[in-house]
Amino acid sequence: MIVGEQKPLKEILALLAPYKEVLVLGCGACVTVCLSGGEKEARELALLLRLKGFAAEATSVERQCEREFIMPLEKTISAFSAVLSLACGVGVQTLSEVFPKIPVFPGLNTSFMGAPLGVGVFEERCIGCGECVVHRFGNICPVARCAKNLLNGPCGGSKNGQCEVRPNRDCAWQLIYERMQALGRLEELFAIQPPKNWAPSRFGAQRKIIREDVRP
Amino acid sequence: MSLLQELLDRGVFVVTAEIGPPKGTDRASFEKKCVQVKGYVDAVNVTDNQTAVVRLSSFASCLIACEAGLEPVMQLACRDRNRIALQSDFLGACALGIPNFLCITGDHQSLGNHPEARSVFDVDSIQLLSIFRKLRDEGVFANGEKAKGEIRAFLGAGENPFADPLEFRVFRLAKKVEAGAQFIQTQAVFDLEIFSRWMEEVRRFGLHKRVHILAGVIPLKSLQALRYMKEEVPGMVIPRWVEERMERAQDPKEEGIRIAVEIIEALRRVEGVRGIHIMAVAWESVVPEIVQRSGLFPRPMQGGGEGA
Numbered sequence: 113m114i115v116g117e118q119k120p121l122k123e124i125l126a127l128l129a130p131y132k133e134v135l136v137l138g139c140g141a142c143v144t145v146c147l148s149g150g151e152k153e154a155r156e157l158a159l160l161l162r163l164k165g166f167a168a169e170a171t172s173v174e175r176q177c178e179r180e181f182i183m184p185l186e187k188t189i190s191a192f193s194a195v196l197s198l199a200c201g202v203g204v205q206t207l208s209e210v211f212p213k214i215p216v217f218p219g220l221n222t223s224f225m226g227a228p229l230g231v232g233v234f235e236e237r238c239i240g241c242g243e244c245v246v247h248r249f250g251n252i253c254p255v256a257r258c259a260k261n262l263l264n265g266p267c268g269g270s271k272n273g274q275c276e277v278r279p280n281r282d283c284a285w286q287l288i289y290e291r292m293q294a295l296g297r298l299e300e301l302f303a304i305q306p307p308k309n310w311a312p313s314r315f316g317a318q319r320k321i322i323r324e325d326v327r328p
Numbered sequence: 329m330s331l332l333q334e335l336l337d338r339g340v341f342v343v344t345a346e347i348g349p350p351k352g353t354d355r356a357s358f359e360k361k362c363v364q365v366k367g368y369v370d371a372v373n374v375t376d377n378q379t380a381v382v383r384l385s386s387f388a389s390c391l392i393a394c395e396a397g398l399e400p401v402m403q404l405a406c407r408d409r410n411r412i413a414l415q416s417d418f419l420g421a422c423a424l425g426i427p428n429f430l431c432i433t434g435d436h437q438s439l440g441n442h443p444e445a446r447s448v449f450d451v452d453s454i455q456l457l458s459i460f461r462k463l464r465d466e467g468v469f470a471n472g473e474k475a476k477g478e479i480r481a482f483l484g485a486g487e488n489p490f491a492d493p494l495e496f497r498v499f500r501l502a503k504k505v506e507a508g509a510q511f512i513q514t515q516a517v518f519d520l521e522i523f524s525r526w527m528e529e530v531r532r533f534g535l536h537k538r539v540h541i542l543a544g545v546i547p548l549k550s551l552q553a554l555r556y557m558k559e560e561v562p563g564m565v566i567p568r569w570v571e572e573r574m575e576r577a578q579d580p581k582e583e584g585i586r587i588a589v590e591i592i593e594a595l596r597r598v599e600g601v602r603g604i605h606i607m608a609v610a611w612e613s614v615v616p617e618i619v620q621r622s623g624l625f626p627r628p629m630q631g632g633g634e635g636a
Binding site for chain 2: 263269271272273276277285289290301304305
């Protein structure tokens with residue numbers, strides 16, 4: 113899922129300073145699961161904003177990234193001078209596309225595609241590189257989980273199984289090594305992985321998929 | 329032709345030293361370092377924005393080293409350049425006569441002085457080695473297109489026998505050799521036990537016959553320098569006996585030199601070690617003394633009569 117984190121209140125207040133009637137709009141998808149932008153968080157934030165003098169209300173939609181879910185908001189939104197979206201960056205943009213006249217501000221920083229590891233702990237798992245190779249590494253993705261996206265083994269900085277770059281971050285290659293060893297597939301890691309094709313990744317260009325088979 | 333390669337092929341126990349480019353355009357300070365080590369080493373290894381701190385480029389510094397009569401090893405890190413820029417700089421350096429290259433992935437930018445920079449890591453050190461080898465031996469770029477002109481280059485890589493997972497390190501070395509590494513510079517050796525075990529593995533796979541291994545040596549200047557390396561430098565293992573001796577030392581610099589000389593003597597006895605690489609970071613002036621006291625002076629005369 114997409115994991116996001118609420119912006120600091122100070123930053124949100126600065127964004128909304130020129131406005132009074134503010135709609136805080138939650139999203140029922142990923143950001144609800146990661147406890148940062150669902151209906152509950154939208155209500156809490158609206159309450160805080162009211163304490164700070166805004167005429168703030170809260171509501172939420174099933175998925176802000178899809179037009180059909182936000183189009184019914186047309187009447188509600190017209191009563192506000194600005195919207196604070198608690199969706200990921202996709203939702204913020206879809207909302208602005210549907211209602212181009214109303215100022216929309218992001219209330220979250222969209223962080224990464226990841227998984228919950230426990231209550232309140234989320235970790236990145238995928239960067240959407242467009243050409244999945246995860247099966248070659250015991251299904252632990254070095255492109256997303258190694259700080260240098262190394263495909264040919266660990267760098268020289270791994271210590272006690274930890275990444276040198278950030279504390280409390282597992283070295284992806286330590287995990288890959290252990291997983292492949294447990295699977296009895298260690299020798300697969302001895303093959304040289306050629307340079308990755310980054311063209312399907314975000315380093316290529318904005319990505320777009322047109323599925324002719326499902327188009328009307 | 330690379331003199332470093334020639335000496336290694338002749339079976340000479342080689343000595344190289346690392347010299348760091350200045351944080352600015354002060355070429356005089358870099359030339360001074362060149363003069364300090366000249367005649368005591370067979371080649372100088374010029375770092376490429378090491379520890380992700382911006383410095384005078386490795387390429388330009390290598391040319392200054394050439395002018396000073398030294399043979400450079402140009403480091404090329406994958407952190408800051410993609411395969412287009414890396415190949416381009418490699419061609420440029422070859423055309424200007426730089427004979428040796430060290431392909432490294434590079435320290436992560438968040439450990440340096442521009443932590444907000446975006447990294448590249450388009451390819452890793454192993455992929456870079458294979459790209460350069462193909463360019464040199466087959467005359468083709470990474471995309472398969474033909475390149476014009478002859479390329480002479482002696483290709484190397486780094487390896488850290490002390491980083492986790494320890495058991496994987498020798499396989500990673502094997503991959504580097506497979507990809508085209510002709511010489512290897514190791515991380516600084518303090519723990520001779522771990523190093524010897526790694527070398528046993530290296531010999532078990534016959535890798536010492538396929539690649540020239542230069543063991544890294546760092547002379548310690550002070551106890552603080554030791555503690556800094558122990559705490560801050562990733563992948564550095566310093567055993568307790570080294571720390572104890574530095575703690576007790578009346579003259580820490582002298583003790584640091586003694587330890588370095590002892591480690592070099594031990595390394596010379598390890599089968600498969602073909603030379604040493606001295607990394608006297610910000611203490612290049614100590615290199616001649618270490619080389620002399622290790623019995624590695626004078627260096628063999630190099631082509632063109634460039635002796636001591």
